[in-house]
Amino acid sequence: MQFRTKARAVDLLGKGQIADLPTAITELWKNGYDAYADNLTAEIYLDTFRDIDNPLFVITDDGKGMSRNDIFEKWLVLGTDSKSRAKLEDKESEETLWKKPRIKAGEKGIGRLSVAFLGNPMLMLSKKQGHTLQALFFDWRLLENYNLFLDDVDLPIEEIENNSDFPVKFENLKRAFLENFEKENDLDGNLIWEDNQSWLKTMIKNSVDSAKIPAFLSEKLLADLLDIENDHGTKFVVFEPIDQIVDLTNSDEDGLVDKEFVISSLSGFTNDFKKNSKIVRTSIPVFKEENFEYDFLTSQGNFFTAEDYELADIIIDGDLDGKGEFKGKIKIYDEVIDYANLNPRRNDSRNYYGKVPLKIGYSQGNEVDSKLEDLAYKKINQKVKEYGGLYIYRDNFRVLPYGRPNADFLNIEERRNTRIGTYFFSYRRMFGYIDISRERNSDLKDKSSREGLINNSKYRAFKSDLESLFVDLAKTYFSDKAKQSIFLEKKAELNEQAQAIKKDNKRAIEEKKAFTRSLKNYPEKFESYQIEYKSILEQLEEKTVESNILYSDIEYLLDKLHTLDIEFKNLIPKVPKRYKPTDTQLDRLNNYENKLLKFNATIKNDSAQLMAKVKDRLEVKELKMEFTKNYQKYNGILEKTITENRTKLKGQFDNLLKDFSSRSRRIMDELNFEKEKIVNAIDSKESVFIQSEKLGAKFEFLREQINKELSPLVEHLSKLSFDIDEELVQGAYKAEYETIKYKWEQTRETAQLGVAVEIIDHEFNQLYAKINGSLEKLTNGNLFADEEQFQFLTQNFKQLENKYELLSPLYRVAGVISKEISGDNIYHYLLRFFDRRIEDYNIELNSTEKFDKYIFNIKEPVIHTVFINIINNAIYWMRNVQNRKILLDYKIDTDEILICNSGLKIEEHRLEKIFDMFYSNRPNGRGIGLYLSKQSLYESNLDLYATNKIEYNLLNGACFVIRKII
Known part of the structure; x- marks a missing residue:
């Protein structure tokens, strides 16, 4: 007698041993890892993507893959011990794909069966270097028939040699698999498919018949598996994935717990907590709609590093x-x-x-x-x-x-x-x-x-x-x-700091709100002030034209006008010192200040001229009376201001003293609480010692309370001085802290950006070489029927390549020597660089003869980068103006280069800020370009600044100036 194995045993060993979806995917990824793959994916294709009729699930790895012999002798042999007994390969070789040897993750020889958990039917594609691509088709539900023995099951395999071969071979595989249902009896003559299992037979046949691979996916699956000498890897296509896989892609909240479970289970596939331990890359791309692809695995953020x-x-x-x-x-x-x-x-x-x-x-x-x-x-x-x-x-x-x-x-x-x-x-x-x-x-x-x-x-x-x-x-x-107590003490210290900062921030927020409200209210006050001022001037002017003017007739008007002049200072908003106003607040303040300046230049100027006329008409005695009244008014206002501040100071001091007394009493009361009761309870030496220890501990606690609550305020008050503006100092430090904190975060991003640029530059060089080579082969082979479309493709690529050539010198400044570059050279370089944008935005880019003849002695990448940066900004800020002009000029008298545009003018308070690192008024702007431009010019003994002066800003927009550093 011999053991015979039912087919159902394989189903129990495979799908029956898998606890959940992440475990199934992990088992297959393990096999890819053991096969020295670099990339492991679990791709989900939804029926909303391109010409897919039903969702598909594709597990891939770019590992060693399998030959026909490997599939028959290893993959189709259950419980193989090739991994559990295997020793670590001695060195890099063909067996390791010339990579560092890996310790095997699999050990039981049944992990491959976990693909049955993912759905049915299944197509496996596997390719080993030097061998032809192998395709195996199977529906694991066949093994659920409890009458089948393993000997009764046939797994069809085909060799795939090219793309055109694949559709025919795929249909052959399906037909060959369905031959499993043509056997009616087993070797003992027993019926294989009983009536109560006919539903299973029908379901499998229907699934096999409807299994299809769209043309685009067919090309994608075979793209890196057909080259006999070089390609390798394994891919599983599951035609009817389980509902859980498709549900992961739903955007509603119903399956959120399940999504989080799958993500948390499949993240950190290898030990990312260790540096340089990420041996393989894992991802779960979801193909939902055309141009809408995302990685499900990182949809909630990246794993730990x-x-x-x-x-x-x-x-x-x-x-x-x-x-x-x-x-x-x-x-x-x-x-x-x-x-x-x-x-x-x-x-x-x-x-x-x-x-x-x-x-x-x-x-x-x-x-x-x-x-x-x-x-x-x-x-x-x-x-x-x-x-x-x-x-x-x-x-x-x-x-x-x-x-x-x-x-x-x-x-x-x-x-x-x-x-x-x-x-x-x-x-x-x-x-x-x-x-x-x-x-x-x-x-x-x-x-x-x-x-x-x-x-x-x-x-x-x-x-x-x-x-x-x-x-x-x-x-x-x-x-x-x-x-x-190390942790508790540090935690208490952090809590105290956090509470103090929280209170300070709350106070600052209230000041910000008050300042914002004032910026809204001041224009209304000023409008009323301006109307009243103009009315008094008009009345005063009417009086001065009269032939007989008496001081008594205009005394009230002069007094009122003088009062308004004094009140003018109150119309200027008080900018808080404890925090840095936002750019929005500064913009409002800037607009309001423009109104005040206009008032001073017009109405206030008229007032001065009118007052000169009035004084000419008055006698010395009357002017003296007016002077005395003004003196008394100044005196009264100063006294009132001092009294108000004294009252405020006294009130604040009384409140602090009251709070100090209250806290002091609480501390003393806590020490003396139940003092008599404790003293009377002492009846032995032992109780004296116990109570003394308790008293000492309470004393130390209360002394610490004094040091925390009372002493800091007293020390702070003792350091206050009329010679130091505490608000201003604190505001300056806070502003500096916020700036440093922001710059640090941006610096980390910039460092990553710099690395990315270097990588992209390297990849572009290889990419362009490959595409160029491919285009040459296609051109020589005359493979395109539509010659016009091919020429169009070639021209577009060349245009892209030319753009890259314009950029590539900018990447490498080190090692470049300075040379003479004319303004005319720069002008024509900019025309080539911005050709499409100049045309699309209808921009007029001009240079003067003086600029064209000017000679820079500088590194070419440096000066090109500076001009590109400034012109690029100009194009952005000119979007909403009618006449878009950019002018390059040279100012001979001051030896300065001008770069002017007709876009938005730079606000006065931003003229210097725009050169600060990470400062940008542009949405999503990084604020790096102008900073780097200024720094790189500085190394060449040149400076870059912005100005709104009329003699420079020729187009009344933004104007940048390059000058020599003396």
Whole structure:
């Protein structure tokens, strides 16, 4: 007798062993990883994309792939031990695709069957270097027939040699598979398809008949699999993916929990917590509509990186020795401490599980408890919210389900819920890795269901040591009764700072609101003021033309006019000193100041001339009376202002003194509370000692209260001086802090941009070479029937290439020598660079003869970049004007180059700011161009500035000037 295997056993080993969708995808990605792939994808094509009739799911890897022999001897042989027994390849070779050898992630030889979980039917395409592409078609539901033995099942395979060959071979595969249903009886003569299974037979046949691959997808699937010598990889096409896969792409909130579960399970496929450990790239592209593709895996943000540890408030970094002891370092905020913990469990050599390194970060749940400033905290908090948890990696490969939101295998949250003050840690606020390996930790094995580690004695010891570590850490440093107060003291300090900043910001916000309201109210006040002023002037002018003018007739008008002149200062808004006004507020202020200047230039000027006439008509005695009245008025206003300030100061001082007395009484009352009762209760030496300790502790606590509450205010008041404007100083420091903080964030983005530019430049060079070569081959081969369209394609590419050639010199300034460049050379370069935009926007770009003849002695990329930057800005700011003009000129008398345009004029308060790094008034502008232009010119002994002076700003828009630095 011999064992015979039912086909259903394969179904149970495959789909039956897979817990969920992420596990199924992970198993197939593991195989790609083991095959030395660089890219692993799980592509979702919806029926709304191009000519797809039904959703499709495609799993791909660019690994070694399989030959026909590999498929028959390995892939179709279940439980192969080629991975579990395999040794790490000695060196890079053809077997590793000439990459660094990898420790195998798979071990049981059944991971390939997880494709059955994803849906049916399935087409597998696999290609090994030096071999022809192999195609296998199968519907795993066939194995659900409990009458079938494995010997009764045929899996059709075809070789694919070219694109045109594929549709025919695909139909052959389908027909060959359906031949499985033509057998009515097994070898023993028993009926294979009973009546109660006819529905399964019909369902499979219908699915196979309707399985189609659109032409565009066919080309995409075969694009990198047909070259016998070079191409390699494996792809699975699932024609009827399970509903869960399609539901992931829905935009509604119904499946949000499921989406988050899948994302959290498939992120961090390899150990991204370690630097330079990202061996493979994973993605789940979703093809929803034409020109609408996104990566589902990063749709909620990117996974953690090694740099994120820098944003952790707490870091635990060290090793478990496998015997119960942890040794390492703990970083609490900015303080690093040596730390060790010994789990008091029974030390049995049979429980030894091997050394386990770990590095875990922890982010505080409240921003006030964190060391981070606002932007950095938001960044790490978002990641912790989406991906927080403890991740286990075996040989840098993620072990599921660890890291998932519901995978709190150490019961951290359960303990925290019993008493948060004692058990400080929260599982969802953690991030980091626990690093196991096959070599070091051979007894920590996966369950057959791929859902965690087997619960053996080694695992229980491992789990116990981790639990002991976090419990001891909490009690030692982080609980409300911690043995060491480092964390609590720093946390209290951060809280105090946060509260102080919060109160200060609240005060600043109120000042900002008040300033904004005043900017709205001042124009209305000024309008009334202006009407009244003009009315008095008109009345006064009428009186002065009379032949006999008496002082008594105009005394009231002169008095009223003088009062209005004094009140003019009150019409100028008081700009707060404690914070930097916004650009919007400055723009409003600028517009209002223009009205005041216009008033001074017209009405106030007329008033001065009229007053001169009036004084000519008055006698000395009358003028003296007028002078005396003005003197008394000035005196009265000054006294009133001083009295108002004195009253305000006294009121504020009385309030502070009252608050000081109240807080002082509270502190003293707290010390004396139940004093008599305590004294009377003392009846022994022991009770004296106890109460003395309590009294001393209370005294120290209350003294600390005085130092925190009362002393800071007194010290602050003692440092106040009439010679120092505290508001102005504080405002200056706050403005500087905000500027530095903003620049730092932008600097990081700019650094990334610079790297991206270098990469793009490198890639463009290769890309252009390849496309050029391809176009030459196509031209020589006369392969295009539509010659006109081909010529159009060639011309467009050449035009793009010319644009790139114009840009490429700008990338490389180092090593370039200075040379003489004429203004005429620059002018024609700009015409070529901006040709399409000049035409599209109907711009008139001119240069004067003086500019054309001017000679720059400078590095060509530097001067070209400066002009490109300024012209590019000019084109943007001229969008809404009728006559769009740009003029390049040279001012001989001052030896300066002018770049003028007819767009929007630059506000006076922005003339200097626009050269600050990261300052931009343009929506989504980076504010880098003008800063770099000024800096690069400075290195060539030239300066760049902007001006609104009439003699420079010839087109009454924006005007930039280049001049030599003397």
